Amino acid sequence: xSYIGLEHPDTxxxxxxxxxxxxxxxxxxxxxxxxxxxxxxxxxxxxEPELMLREAGRVLQRKGFxxxxxxxxxxxxxxPHDYFRYTKYGLEFLLKQGGFTVVTVSAxxxxxxxxxxxxxxxxxxxxxxxxxFLLRSLYFLIQKLGEKLDxxxxxxRETWAYLAIGQKI
Numbered sequence: 118x119s120y121i122g123l124e125h126p127d128t129x130x131x132x133x134x135x136x137x138x139x140x141x142x143x144x145x146x147x148x149x150x151x152x153x154x155x156x157x158x159x160x161x162x163x164x165e166p167e168l169m170l171r172e173a174g175r176v177l178q179r180k181g182f183x184x185x186x187x188x189x190x191x192x193x194x195x196x197p198h199d200y201f202r203y204t205k206y207g208l209e210f211l212l213k214q215g216g217f218t219v220v221t222v223s224a225x226x227x228x229x230x231x232x233x234x235x236x237x238x239x240x241x242x243x244x245x246x247x248x249x250f251l252l253r254s255l256y257f258l259i260q261k262l263g264e265k266l267d268x269x270x271x272x273x274r275e276t277w278a279y280l281a282i283g284q285k286i
Contacts, residue, residue, distance in 0.1 A: 120155075121146075141169035149178045156185040158278070160211075162198045170215025170283075177285045183217060188278045189224075190231055192238065208281040217283030225278045227271035233263025234277055 123144070124135045139145045141156065141163050154173040163169045173183050187203040203211075205222045212219050226234075237256045244252065 142172050144172050144176050146176045148175055149181075150176045152178055152181050154181070154183045156183070158186055158188065160185060160187040160203065161201050162195060164198075164200050166201065166211055167214050170211055170217070174216040174285050179285065181285045182220070183212070183215075183281075183283045183285075185281050186225065186278050187281065189276050190235075191277055192235070203279060205279055208279055212281060212283040215283070216286055218286055220282040220284055222279055222281045224273035224276035225280055226276050227267040227273050228275035229263040229266035229270070229272075230260075231263075231275055231277040233259045 122134075122136045123139050124137075125140055126138045128135075137145055141159060142165060154177055156169075156173070160166050160169065170183070177183065187201075187208060189202055189204060191202065193199050205224070208222045209219050212222075236259055240252060240255060240259075
């Protein structure tokens with residue numbers, strides 16, 4: 118029904134509308150304040166991910182859920198605060214260490230989608246040297262091909278990221 122968005126204080130210049138500033142390891146909320154905690158593409162930027170999961174557990178109500186995504190195969194970004202890449206088993210381990218029962222950890226894509234995305238990110242480095250319409254057309258074709266090939270032969274061990282859901286014990 119409602120949500121509260123939290124952003125790291127260092128993102129002040131990037132975010133237009135923010136409800137609260139804080140960090141994943143020091144959430145500015147009371148114990149048992151939420152039914153669900155959502156974290157998309159943040160865990161790799163936390164140098165002590167187990168602390169973040171324990172803090173999420175602190176603010177969750179009994180039997181509350183954490184929903185998060187974390188990269189497995191992806192390039193460095195938001196440097197120098199890019200610390201980890203995660204396997205399915207690493208996320209399961211961290212959820213358990215954080216006081217959660219693992220509901221699911223699933224790949225968000227297979228090999229073909231992952232590497233078509235990586236190729237598009239690489240092609241972005243040619244921005245300015247190639248016409249935009251050509252780059253955009255290439256992105257579209259590459260991503261459509263990756264999507265079709267993933268449907269034919271999906272290799273989830275080569276995913277770009279995982280979706281993990283845990284329930285507070």
